Amino acid sequence: MKFARNVHFQIKTGREKEFNTLFTNEVLPMLKKQEGFKQELMLVNHNVGLGISLWDDRKHADTYQTVTFPKVVEKLNPVLEGIPRVETYDIGATTLLA
Numbered sequence: 378m379k380f381a382r383n384v385h386f387q388i389k390t391g392r393e394k395e396f397n398t399l400f401t402n403e404v405l406p407m408l409k410k411q412e413g414f415k416q417e418l419m420l421v422n423h424n425v426g427l428g429i430s431l432w433d434d435r436k437h438a439d440t441y442q443t444v445t446f447p448k449v450v451e452k453l454n455p456v457l458e459g460i461p462r463v464e465t466y467d468i469g470a471t472t473l474l475a
Contacts, residue, residue: 413437
């Protein structure tokens with residue numbers, strides 16, 4: 378079964394462009410190296426963000442959560458307000474995954 382992680386976060390006011398640069402140059406390359414990772418969709422509305430990552434299965438997403446995600450939060454910490462909130466879902470249907 379396919380699996381999704383949703384990460385809700387707040388970007389510090391005025392740091393949206395810096396967030397986008399950090400995410401594109403630092404975080405996406407880390408995600409692409411993760412076994413089981415399929416796709417990322419980053420949604421930003423002013424200083425509120427939602428990252429949706431799609432995975433082959435829960436096992437790979439859980440490994441990312443415990444091993445790599447703390448490093449991601451550390452890289453983004455200078456531009457984030459508070460702690461990101463993670464929710465997980467089984468994917469019922471999508472046109473995004475082949």
